[in-house]
Amino acid sequence: MPDKAAGAGRHDVLMAPGLHLDHRCGRSFRVAPKGLEPLIDWLGHYQTFWRERFENLEKLLKESE
Amino acid sequence: MRETQAITVEKMLPYPPEKIWRTLTSSELIAKWLMPNDFVLAVGQRFNFRTTPMGDWDGVVHCEVLDCDPPKLLRYSWKGGADTNPAYGSRLDTTVAWTLTPVEGGTHLRMVHDGFVFPGNQFAYDMMSPGWGKVMDSIARVTGQG
Numbered sequence: 001m002p003d004k005a006a007g008a009g010r011h012d013v014l015m016a017p018g019l020h021l022d023h024r025c026g027r028s029f030r031v032a033p034k035g036l037e038p039l040i041d042w043l044g045h046y047q048t049f050w051r052e053r054f055e056n057l058e059k060l061l062k063e064s065e
Numbered sequence: 066m067r068e069t070q071a072i073t074v075e076k077m078l079p080y081p082p083e084k085i086w087r088t089l090t091s092s093e094l095i096a097k098w099l100m101p102n103d104f105v106l107a108v109g110q111r112f113n114f115r116t117t118p119m120g121d122w123d124g125v126v127h128c129e130v131l132d133c134d135p136p137k138l139l140r141y142s143w144k145g146g147a148d149t150n151p152a153y154g155s156r157l158d159t160t161v162a163w164t165l166t167p168v169e170g171g172t173h174l175r176m177v178h179d180g181f182v183f184p185g186n187q188f189a190y191d192m193m194s195p196g197w198g199k200v201m202d203s204i205a206r207v208t209g210q211g
Binding site: 041053 | 074097098099146155157
């Protein structure tokens with residue numbers, strides 16, 4: 001069982017700059033998998049969203065030729 | 066530590082900028098390819114997009130026209146979400162910019178959706194903090210077995 005001091009240390013790590021970079025290298029999965037969700041989920045959502053909407057836009061432009 | 070991330074989509078379209086500009090700025094046309102809206106083309110004008118609610122978020126995207134230079138540039142704010150949502154549906158404070166550049170045979174259309182941040186908000190961080198103990202326990206167990 002980790003003691004409280006170790007837990008607090010982890011929070012410092014969480015707030016440290018560059019955490020997300022660590023995540024992209026696949027090294028910080030044990031540090032902040034949930035904390036990264038707001039970014040990843042919105043980004044993931046809108047990546048798909050905009051790809052689909054661009055297709056809609058192209059279709060609409062083609063129909064109105 | 067608030068670094069922003071952006072989504073960029075670019076496309077070469079075989080149409081003049083004016084034609085594409087109309088589809089980006091007519092409320093009726095926007096509804097056909099993007100989302101239901103009450104868009105009005107005027108800097109400072111506020112408008113909404115309506116999408117599916119998620120948790121404490123009513124699904125309304127609050128926007129304001131920030132820049133308008135027909136038929137070259139359109140930029141608006143894109144805000145939504147709720148502080149109490151942890152992931153998709155969390156607070157969102159972003160901008161969407163459309164740039165139209167005439168090229169031979171048509172228009173180069175570029176969309177940049179910018180301003181995604183981590184942490185999304187302090188609440189999300191605070192909410193997750195109690196979970197760290199469990200994560201640490203798991204690590205300890207895994208390490209212990211190793």
